[in-house]
Amino acid sequence: MTRILAVDRDQVCHELTADPEGTLMEVLRDEGLGVEAVCGGCCSCATCHVHIDEAWLDRVGPAGDTEAELLQISAYFDARASRLSCQIRCVPELDGLRITVAPEE
Numbered sequence: 754m755t756r757i758l759a760v761d762r763d764q765v766c767h768e769l770t771a772d773p774e775g776t777l778m779e780v781l782r783d784e785g786l787g788v789e790a791v792c793g794g795c796c797s798c799a800t801c802h803v804h805i806d807e808a809w810l811d812r813v814g815p816a817g818d819t820e821a822e823l824l825q826i827s828a829y830f831d832a833r834a835s836r837l838s839c840q841i842r843c844v845p846e847l848d849g850l851r852i853t854v855a856p857e858e
């Protein structure tokens with residue numbers, strides 16, 4: 754399992770345990786951190802927007818083209834830190850990943 758440290762919209766930090774085969778969106782949604790994931794992970798709604806902690810940016814990597822287009826129209830877009838959590842698999846290399854759920858649009 755992969756440990757995720759997630760700060761919710763009330764600035765409360767949660768330590769979550771994620772399935773390495775699953776996505777970050779799935780664990781955030783299932784643990785009730787306010788991630789709606791309206792499209793179910795199809796990279797078309799941007800309701801799973803998160804900000805990646807600075808220390809993890811290299812390991813998480815950049816957004817894909819479709820993901821980047823969606824993120825850029827978000828009011829809370831951060832060119833360095835924004836990602837759609839449905840596009841991030843919780844692989845063991847991300848054990849200890851720290852993220853913040855983006856504010857609701």
Ligand code: FES
Pocket residue numbers: 778790791792793794795796797798799800801837838839840
């Ligand atoms: S769940 Fe819709 S874009 Fe991630």
